[in-house]
Amino acid sequence: MGKNLWWRMGLCLFLLFTFSFSAQAQQKIIKIGAVYPLTGNIASTGLDCKRGVDLAVDIINGKYDLDLPLAKSEGLPNLGGAKLQIVYADTKGDPKNGMSEAERLIAQEEVVAMIGAYQSSVTKTASQATERLKIPYVCSDSSSPTLTERGYKYFFRVSPHDAIFAHDQLVFLKDLEKSKGKKVQTVALLYENTEFGSNAGKYLKKYAEEFGYKVVADVSYSANATDVTSEVGTLIKSKPDVLMHASYITDAILFTKTFKEMGFAPKGILTMAGYIEPGYLPAVKADGNNIIIRSTFALDLAKKKPLVAKVNELFKKKYGIDMSENAARSFMAPFVLADAINRAKTTESEAVIKALLETDIAGKQVIYPWKGIKFDPQSHQNVYAQGTLVQIQNQDYVTIWPFASAAKDVVWPFPSWKGRK
Amino acid sequence: MKKFTTKQISVTGITLLVLLLFPLVITQTYIIHVMILVFMFGMLGVAWNIMGGYAGMFSFGQAAFFGIGAYTSSFLVVTFHVNPWIGLIAGGVVAAVMAAAIGYPCSNLRGHYFAIATIAFGEIVRIFFNNWKLVNAAEGITLPMVNESFTNFMFHSSKLPYYYIILSFLLIALVICYFVAHSKMGYYFRAIKESHDVARALGVNVVWYRLIAIMISAFLSAMAGTFYAQYILYIDPESVMLLAISIQLVLISMLGGAGTVMGPVIGAAILIPIAEFTRIWLGHKGTGVDMLIYGFLITLISVYQPQGIWGLFANIGKKKNG
Numbered sequence: 001m002g003k004n005l006w007w008r009m010g011l012c013l014f015l016l017f018t019f020s021f022s023a024q025a026q027q028k029i030i031k032i033g034a035v036y037p038l039t040g041n042i043a044s045t046g047l048d049c050k051r052g053v054d055l056a057v058d059i060i061n062g063k064y065d066l067d068l069p070l071a072k073s074e075g076l077p078n079l080g081g082a083k084l085q086i087v088y089a090d091t092k093g094d095p096k097n098g099m100s101e102a103e104r105l106i107a108q109e110e111v112v113a114m115i116g117a118y119q120s121s122v123t124k125t126a127s128q129a130t131e132r133l134k135i136p137y138v139c140s141d142s143s144s145p146t147l148t149e150r151g152y153k154y155f156f157r158v159s160p161h162d163a164i165f166a167h168d169q170l171v172f173l174k175d176l177e178k179s180k181g182k183k184v185q186t187v188a189l190l191y192e193n194t195e196f197g198s199n200a201g202k203y204l205k206k207y208a209e210e211f212g213y214k215v216v217a218d219v220s221y222s223a224n225a226t227d228v229t230s231e232v233g234t235l236i237k238s239k240p241d242v243l244m245h246a247s248y249i250t251d252a253i254l255f256t257k258t259f260k261e262m263g264f265a266p267k268g269i270l271t272m273a274g275y276i277e278p279g280y281l282p283a284v285k286a287d288g289n290n291i292i293i294r295s296t297f298a299l300d301l302a303k304k305k306p307l308v309a310k311v312n313e314l315f316k317k318k319y320g321i322d323m324s325e326n327a328a329r330s331f332m333a334p335f336v337l338a339d340a341i342n343r344a345k346t347t348e349s350e351a352v353i354k355a356l357l358e359t360d361i362a363g364k365q366v367i368y369p370w371k372g373i374k375f376d377p378q379s380h381q382n383v384y385a386q387g388t389l390v391q392i393q394n395q396d397y398v399t400i401w402p403f404a405s406a407a408k409d410v411v412w413p414f415p416s417w418k419g420r421k
Numbered sequence: 422m423k424k425f426t427t428k429q430i431s432v433t434g435i436t437l438l439v440l441l442l443f444p445l446v447i448t449q450t451y452i453i454h455v456m457i458l459v460f461m462f463g464m465l466g467v468a469w470n471i472m473g474g475y476a477g478m479f480s481f482g483q484a485a486f487f488g489i490g491a492y493t494s495s496f497l498v499v500t501f502h503v504n505p506w507i508g509l510i511a512g513g514v515v516a517a518v519m520a521a522a523i524g525y526p527c528s529n530l531r532g533h534y535f536a537i538a539t540i541a542f543g544e545i546v547r548i549f550f551n552n553w554k555l556v557n558a559a560e561g562i563t564l565p566m567v568n569e570s571f572t573n574f575m576f577h578s579s580k581l582p583y584y585y586i587i588l589s590f591l592l593i594a595l596v597i598c599y600f601v602a603h604s605k606m607g608y609y610f611r612a613i614k615e616s617h618d619v620a621r622a623l624g625v626n627v628v629w630y631r632l633i634a635i636m637i638s639a640f641l642s643a644m645a646g647t648f649y650a651q652y653i654l655y656i657d658p659e660s661v662m663l664l665a666i667s668i669q670l671v672l673i674s675m676l677g678g679a680g681t682v683m684g685p686v687i688g689a690a691i692l693i694p695i696a697e698f699t700r701i702w703l704g705h706k707g708t709g710v711d712m713l714i715y716g717f718l719i720t721l722i723s724v725y726q727p728q729g730i731w732g733l734f735a736n737i738g739k740k741k742n743g
Contacts, residue, residue, distance in 0.1 A: 038707035090704025104451035132577040195559040
């Protein structure tokens with residue numbers, strides 16, 4: 001009996017010690033909430049985003065010889081070396097979970113800021129929650145233009161949105177004419193009909209007309225269609241110089257196969273999203289060659305930007321795979337937040353918002369070919385965010401635009417399907 | 422109509438008192454959120470039950486009514502600045518009219534065929550809204566944040582008003598369901614459920630009473646839809662009109678006990694917290710174990726309590742009395 005009592009007292013003391021220690025350690029931890037679709041039908045994308053975020057936190061918390069914000073110091077120097085900790089929550093891709101998880105992380109886990117969501121519809125509700133609760137939200141992986149059109153005070157976006165991507169594609173066509181003498185007059189638009197595709201289609205149309213191109217076809221379709229011969233038939237009949245396509249992955253594969261079968265080969269095929277997902281190339285192999293895709297990131301940027309190679313090396317060491325576009329996009333948000341909190345010297349919301357508005361991260365400190373990160377005072381969209389264009393050449397994604405960051409020259413016009421394997 | 426026993430009155434009173442005091446004692450936001458979802462899905466389950474449990478029309482298209490309610494009030498708020506409370510009624514009316522319009526041609530469909538028709542209806546409505554430019558098609562409707570007040574049906578600083586509003590909606594639905602179940606109409610419904618031909622032979626106007634059941638159900642579902650829109654502040658066809666929502670409602674009602682007043686509420690009170698807490702507890706690990714547990718529990722309930730959980734409660738009550 002007596003022995004037992006001693007044991008218990010010892011255990012109590014031990015627990016007390018550990019608790020008081022962890023309480024002390026907790027003072028140096030800054031919690032940030034992250035919502036992603038970690039289970040459900042797009043879990044693979046959510047987990048990809050999570051990898052990018054986790055690597056970013058490693059770099060911020062540790063000491064790395066990299067030209068990224070806060071990489072060279074351990075933690076946040078202005079807050080006594082405080083470390084970041086990401087608290088993840090699963091949304092399953094459902095907007096109502098986006099809201100409730102953001103609220104829970106803020107109330108229960110006491111996170112001081114939020115990142116993530118990936119799907120724009122979930123980012124919408126999660127950022128509504130942060131707006132209500134006055135907590136900063138930095139997003140670098142959702143691309144719906146409407147997110148930064150709401151005039152929210154606590155929401156910031158680092159990455160480019162679909163309207164910027166659409167605009168870039170038309171600037172590319174102009175550049176092509178200016179510096180390579182390749183003229184384009186007509187474009188055909190093809191887009192899937194959920195929020196992403198229809199928004200992209202809307203902006204492509206708007207900018208195409210502004211830039212003086214004639215839109216000869218405007219075709220929308222359902223992304224889970226199993227046969228698209230009639231859509232491709234319409235495109236062939238309209239004889240466009242360039243096809244612009246906004247798709248997800250399964251429809252990207254289906255269309256590529258149908259283009260080949262029906263011999264549809266305009267001068268250029270400019271696409272979005274689906275064509276750059278990791279599953280696309282293995283499915284279509286050489287048939288994907290010469291297609292141009294919008295992107296924020298490509299590994300061959302390393303040729304002109306050694307930072308990209310160094311970051312990818314760390315990524316590969318940690319996960320055994322190359323950094324994907326999704327991981328690369330989500331990678332930046334923790335840096336932007338850490339940088340702002342460090343300058344604000346506090347985690348108090350209003351001070352962090354003020355610091356975010358004063359954000360000025362140089363172009364050499366980001367892993368994308370941008371001039372840097374600086375937020376528009378009204379919309380809170382990063383004014384330097386820009387897309388790049390990659391082209392599939394020999395079954396590999398190579399950066400071809402902006403021409404200044406290009407790793408290889410663009411193949412133009414798109415060669416006809418005859419004689420291709 | 423039968424009289425209530427003292428025991429029934431006191432149990433109801435105590436439950437109600439507990440629910441009224443609950444958010445004042447347990448103040449964690451996410452628990453309140455889970456309770457709000459329980460009430461909302463409970464209400465939708467009660468609405469489904471009037472049509473499915475009592476009148477025997479298995480609907481797999483309830484999400485369409487829910488979505489129409491959400492869309493009607495939100496569209497009116499955004500486009501014409503109509504007060505959401507008026508939108509609430511308007512949504513209910515639109516949904517009920519839609520229900521009648523679709524219910525009438527389906528009045529001779531029975532059993533499986535009716536279920537198939539409702540799936541088709543739900544999907545048609547979703548695809549239609551997904552492409553309907555007037556209501557922003559796939560982009561959905563974002564409700565602007567305005568000052569919080571009861572009139573605006575919007576609250577930012579606390580979830581309590583949402584909690585009490587949806588609790589009262591649920592009570593309204595339960596009262597309607599109770600009266601339907603214990604009135605002459607309720608007996609007609611059950612007669613129709615057993616057999617159309619027998620009901621007709623007894624002089625019940627089958628088409629008419631089926632329509633009434635569908636319309637009440639649609640109206641209540643639409644009310645829940647408006648509540649959802651005002652609570653989440655963003656709707657799109659993929660979040661309010663999914664077939665998965667319709668299936669979840671059937672599941673809730675069947676597991677709780679179809680054809681009983683309280684069954685769907687019990688179903689919601691069990692299934693929603695399981696789904697939410699397993700996600701919170703395990704979802705962030707990205708392993709999908711939470712969904713396995715959810716599925717396992719549903720299987721367990723269907724194997725051991727196929728008449729629904731409410732049957733279990735009722736049996737216990739009977740045994741004690743007997």
